[in-house]
Amino acid sequence: MALNVTVVGVGLVGEAIVSCLKQRNFPCNWPPRVAATRERPETLAGEKMLVQETSAEVFQGADLVLFAGQEGAKGASVTWRETAEKAGAWCIDNGRDFRLADDVPLVVPEVNADAIGETTRFIASPNCSTIQLVVALAPLHREARLTRIIAATYQATSGWGMKGPQELRKQTPGALENQTDIEFDPGVFARPIAFNCIPHIDRFVDADYTREEWKMVHETRKILGDARVRISATAVRVPVFVGHGEAVWIETEKKLSADAAREILRGAPGVVVIDEPDGEGMRTYPTQLDLVNPEYAGMTLVGRIREDTSCAGGLAMYIVADNIRKGAALNVVQVAEILLQRGHLKA
Amino acid sequence: MALNVTVVGVGLVGEAIVSCLKQRNFPCNWPPRVAATRERPETLAGEKMLVQETSAEVFQGADLVLFAGQEGAKGASVTWRETAEKAGAWCIDNGRDFRLADDVPLVVPEVNADAIGETTRFIASPNCSTIQLVVALAPLHREARLTRIIAATYQATSGWGMKGPQELRKQTPGALENQTDIEFDPGVFARPIAFNCIPHIDRFVDADYTREEWKMVHETRKILGDARVRISATAVRVPVFVGHGEAVWIETEKKLSADAAREILRGAPGVVVIDEPDGEGMRTYPTQLDLVNPEYAGMTLVGRIREDTSCAGGLAMYIVADNIRKGAALNVVQVAEILLQRGHLKA
Numbered sequence: 001m002a003l004n005v006t007v008v009g010v011g012l013v014g015e016a017i018v019s020c021l022k023q024r025n026f027p028c029n030w031p032p033r034v035a036a037t038r039e040r041p042e043t044l045a046g047e048k049m050l051v052q053e054t055s056a057e058v059f060q061g062a063d064l065v066l067f068a069g070q071e072g073a074k075g076a077s078v079t080w081r082e083t084a085e086k087a088g089a090w091c092i093d094n095g096r097d098f099r100l101a102d103d104v105p106l107v108v109p110e111v112n113a114d115a116i117g118e119t120t121r122f123i124a125s126p127n128c129s130t131i132q133l134v135v136a137l138a139p140l141h142r143e144a145r146l147t148r149i150i151a152a153t154y155q156a157t158s159g160w161g162m163k164g165p166q167e168l169r170k171q172t173p174g175a176l177e178n179q180t181d182i183e184f185d186p187g188v189f190a191r192p193i194a195f196n197c198i199p200h201i202d203r204f205v206d207a208d209y210t211r212e213e214w215k216m217v218h219e220t221r222k223i224l225g226d227a228r229v230r231i232s233a234t235a236v237r238v239p240v241f242v243g244h245g246e247a248v249w250i251e252t253e254k255k256l257s258a259d260a261a262r263e264i265l266r267g268a269p270g271v272v273v274i275d276e277p278d279g280e281g282m283r284t285y286p287t288q289l290d291l292v293n294p295e296y297a298g299m300t301l302v303g304r305i306r307e308d309t310s311c312a313g314g315l316a317m318y319i320v321a322d323n324i325r326k327g328a329a330l331n332v333v334q335v336a337e338i339l340l341q342r343g344h345l346k347a
Numbered sequence: 348m349a350l351n352v353t354v355v356g357v358g359l360v361g362e363a364i365v366s367c368l369k370q371r372n373f374p375c376n377w378p379p380r381v382a383a384t385r386e387r388p389e390t391l392a393g394e395k396m397l398v399q400e401t402s403a404e405v406f407q408g409a410d411l412v413l414f415a416g417q418e419g420a421k422g423a424s425v426t427w428r429e430t431a432e433k434a435g436a437w438c439i440d441n442g443r444d445f446r447l448a449d450d451v452p453l454v455v456p457e458v459n460a461d462a463i464g465e466t467t468r469f470i471a472s473p474n475c476s477t478i479q480l481v482v483a484l485a486p487l488h489r490e491a492r493l494t495r496i497i498a499a500t501y502q503a504t505s506g507w508g509m510k511g512p513q514e515l516r517k518q519t520p521g522a523l524e525n526q527t528d529i530e531f532d533p534g535v536f537a538r539p540i541a542f543n544c545i546p547h548i549d550r551f552v553d554a555d556y557t558r559e560e561w562k563m564v565h566e567t568r569k570i571l572g573d574a575r576v577r578i579s580a581t582a583v584r585v586p587v588f589v590g591h592g593e594a595v596w597i598e599t600e601k602k603l604s605a606d607a608a609r610e611i612l613r614g615a616p617g618v619v620v621i622d623e624p625d626g627e628g629m630r631t632y633p634t635q636l637d638l639v640n641p642e643y644a645g646m647t648l649v650g651r652i653r654e655d656t657s658c659a660g661g662l663a664m665y666i667v668a669d670n671i672r673k674g675a676a677l678n679v680v681q682v683a684e685i686l687l688q689r690g691h692l693k694a
Binding site for chain 2: 148149150152154168169172173176190191192195196197198199200203204205207208209217230231232234236238239240241245247249258275281282283285286287288289303304305306307308309310311314316318
């Protein structure tokens with residue numbers, strides 16, 4: 001018996017969730033029910049589908065609800081979680097609203113599938129920049145206990161949603177003609193993004209850090225299950241369509257050599273190490289554009305693994321993943337697959 | 348009496364040196380002598396000039412020689428330093444070959460003009476990513492002694508020289524059409540640079556760090572005059588034409604609050620602090636494209652100054668400067684101006 005799945009939201013992530021369900025042959029009635037703020041036809045996963053207006057009706061009979069929509073400043077889950085739960089559905093939420101709630105597991109399947117207990121049917125999926133960070137760092141944390149993480153990010157415009165890449169695409173031809181006199185009509189980004197980097201993602205909140213930066217602090221601690229890990233991040237938007245890069249430094253309680261870290265990561269779920277000598281004066285390393293390689297689909301790529309020249313026992317590395325797939329849609333679907341494996345959902 | 352100046356090299360930096368000499372009314376006979384590997388006409392500082400082939404002749408009678416050229420893998424200074432010095436000229440070298448030599452001062456005028464002694468007539472100008480780092484950090488080092496620096500860079504394609512921005516410009520239209528199937532003919536960058544970030548600048552050398560990263564370690568220590576400062580950098584090329592960004596974390600011996608650091612930097616030579624509240628949830632901060640603002644010409648812009656949430660007493664910040672001007676040509680001309688002020692050169 002196939003499951004009834006409802007996807008709420010058809011932005012970049014909602015769209016990618018529908019594609020992931022199809023690509024991974026998720027055992028659901030097809031097409032899934034798809035809902036958004038207004039009814040409209042959409043092509044999703046290569047098929048014409050009718051998107052319904054979100055109402056109590058779209059949750060009736062649902063076994064699984066995947067939230068990936070916004071309603072104003074809040075995630076659709078804020079409005080519809082209760083309705084979905086009352087309808088008897090398991091819920092997985094890509095939004096930020098419940099991620100830090102004590103009774104909501106925040107799950108990256110490669111890292112903490114065990115956080116899914118018996119007491120809740122509502123699970124949150126972390127922020128994109130956090131997911132790739134913990135996929136790469138959790139195996140090292142288990143081995144050597146991380147005490148400190150510093151991360152500078154190189155985040156794609158698609159992290160904003162559909163309008164991010166559109167803005168980059170729109171600004172690029174003019175900026176290519178004339179870099180010094182850009183006509184700038186602020187859209188989704190506060191500054192021009194074509195041929196520029198913007199050290200600002202989401203609102204500025206406490207201590208002059210942005211919300212994006214705080215997400216990396218609090219969500220990482222929750223997923224690693226260790227509130228003692230000290231974390232600082234600088235989140236920077238770069239003129240890239242898809243894929244986040246992260247330059248990361250870690251300190252550990254137990255000393256870990258670069259070789260040992262590479263070895264651990266080579267055996268880690270969801271990780272591909274790209275960090276080999278490649279001729280005189282050259283090594284391999286991952287970049288965002290490598291994510292189009294089907295071999296790396298859904299994987300977190302790690303390279304530039306080396307000892308920290310500023311801290312005995314510390315390590316530096318560079319981490320790349322697809323912010324829309326592994327950083328959002330795929331992670332949501334992978335959590336759903338865990339629910340199947342554990343028998344919480346019965347197809 | 349105006350000085351005889353010879354500029355060796357007419358790449359991006361050589362060109363910018365000639366422009367800086369003109370803009371800053373440097374007291375030299377005009378046009379300066381300009382030399383490169385082959386004779387050719389060039390438009391420099393808006394004027395047609397004949398570039399001479401570099402030979403002993405171009406150094407005859409020179410009071411000041413500014414080196415900004417490459418001859419294969421080496422800087423032109425490797426071949427011509429002795430000739431220039433024998434001709435009686437003071438030399439300032441933008442190349443990397445002599446920067447770490449014990450008898451060569453490595454000078455950023457805002458930081459260590461005093462390193463110019465009486466014993467040498469040959470002065471080196473640091474690497475671009477180092478210059479902006481020390482302009483911003485030296486005032487904090489003086490106040491609180493830095494013990495550790497971590498830097499992740501966002502470096503413009505022009506750091507490679509003329510062909511860097513050309514490659515970005517050439518790849519962009521095709522990549523804008525089709526990001527997933529980029530025809531990639533490796534040019535100056537080992538990977539596609541359009542809509543991508545490449546965590547690799549210059550050759551890989553010791554400990555799997557790149558030469559660019561080691562430059563930031565050794566040159567920064569030399570300029571700060573403190574070999575105890577521990578430094579680690581990850582240097583990343585981003586699809587930007589001009590201007591380097593740097594996400595930086597520092598630790599200091601004496602505790603420094605973010606407010607105190609902002610205050611020190613507001614009074615620091617060559618620094619503009621862009622770090623103010625700007626309405627609900629927003630702050631000002633610098634980006635590479637801000638460098639086109641004439642108000643910021645030659646300045647190092649610092650923002651995102653805040654306490655490090657991963658280290659009590661540590662600070663994080665974001666530093667931006669023009670890699671061709673302050674990071675190279677302007678710094679060279681500013682060193683020449685110091686030679687005038689100190690009477691080493693008499694115009």
